[in-house]
Amino acid sequence: MRWSQTLLPTLKEIPAEAEAISHILMIRAGLIRKLTSGVYTYLPFGLKVLEKVEAIVREEMDRKGGQELLLPAIQPAELWEKSGRMKALGRDMIQFEDRHGKLNVLGPTHEEVITFLVKNEVSSYRQLPLILYQIQTKFRDEARPRFGVIRSREFIMKDAYSFDRDQAGLNESYSRMYEAYREIFRRCGLRAIPVEADTGVMGGDVSHEFMIPAVNGEDRIVLCEQCGYSVSMDKAECLSPAEPETTDVPEKPLQETATPNLRSVAEVAGFLKVSPSELIKTLIYVIEGKGAAVLVRGDHEVNETKLSRALGGAEVKMADAQTIEKLTGGPVGFSGPVGLKNLKIIADVSLKGGSDFVSGANKADTHLLNVNEGRDFKADLWADLRDITETDACPRCGKVLNITTAIEIGHVFKLGTKYSEALDARFLNEKGENLPVIMGCYGIGVTRIIAACVEQNHDNSGIVWPLSLSPFQVVVLPLGPNPELIQVSEEVYEGLKNVGLEVLLDDRDLRAGVKFKDADLIGIPLQVVIGEKGLARSEIEIKVRKSGAKSVLPRAGVCEGILQLLKEL
């Protein structure tokens, strides 16, 4: 392809709208342009990369026995009513009424639609197992689109669904997809870490996320370098402290103390000269419409996913200031577990390890000293409710943990029968029993892979594509208007195309510096530099984008030399 005839608008300056490095570079390198918040156009080069990713995904899915199909983006809302997810996902779905007044949604995901299909088309165990997948645009009206293509409202996803007769079959399908995912990400040049994950609104019991460590990640993952334990924050087990040896009745009496205008843990701990870990942080929640007090140590944070799970998946929401005052009798910042009426008390297990805590008194400007569970209040439920921290020990091997931010690029779930039961997708087994199909679902954020790849593969000059995703394998840079040089560049360009390479010729009438900067920015792995200096010696210079390493090839054997260099990349 000739640069002069391509829509590849590179930018010198950092666009004001972008913050994340991948977002900045994708705009600067002419891959994407924003239409409106969270909605992007893919320019020709962006599309080329997208197609590379899709090709890899298709190959690996097909290799594992997946069959590609294409499901509709428009879906009747009633299907979502049946699965029970209309409420859970309602506000994230783009909804519209058609001319008949029927409510539809633009698909944010496709469990409902595929289950509907399978319900109608599959009725015998002989048709199972089945893995179906598609690559398609998804629509999610995100509360806050962010980081360009990393969190957008319209994006391309590969979603696969497995259908099995029994749990063993599901396990087999799941591990196949798991393996396919590892291979896909490896081929995309990504270091992806599989972590045990929460299943969220998808449902099911087992789930893994594939995470790319990145500064602009929105998720946090927990890694143990000793034993390899890797898990999402929402799923990381915090070890319970040892129960105190003695169960003596605490002796120090409960005591009120004035803490004027001191609300936060840091303020109170500082004022009373105690460590934050000696405080009980009391957060008032509304759980399924009822008030509850959630207790964690002052130096810990509540993890709402864990909280919800401890309550059997209940909807949990922090109470607002007014509600807190109504439920506890005290203002925000002075809540405590002592003397609460009609509030369920849910306590984090780490509180079992201490005694004589400080807590709010449910009264303005007042805290309590020497608070003890059992004597001063009674917890209705003990559970692991908090975020794990780097000071916690690995729950598997007891060694040091690492917490890092990451981008989620894939997620696999063992769904079980959640959707097949709700939508009545059943089959007859060999004994004539009528059973719900056992399902799994497997998603890859195809467009997100591109951003994650840039996030992981760039330097100060621009993008550094892995060969597998690069829009072109080679870029040819003629330096200057010398006719002989142009002639040679054309020959090299044609020669490289003839040996089957994807090559970009920078035939623009621009100075060398501009071409070098642009070539570095767009990140094609090999640069072929054709200048008068080298030509005088019948040599052509090659630069490897990633390492910056330069080498020369004899003019006569450039194509072979370049093929060789590409193999070594």
Next chain:
RNA sequence: CGGGGCGUGGCUCAGUUUGGCUAGAGCGCUUCGUUCGGGACGAAGAGGCCGGUGGUUCAAAUCCACUCGCCCCGACCA
């Protein structure tokens, strides 16, 4: 949805505090010339009713009200 910030040629920004002639710069773009190995130089151009609406005023990019859009932090998140 809560908090903060920003909207001025295609891009990055100045000008707004303290209203005042014809609204600026750099980059990019067009034409001509000189140049040509890491974002060249000179000359001549094109391109903006300053996000929108309403108001205050002799006079509004600038002040006021409303509104739309975008970004960041948080909440939420498959």
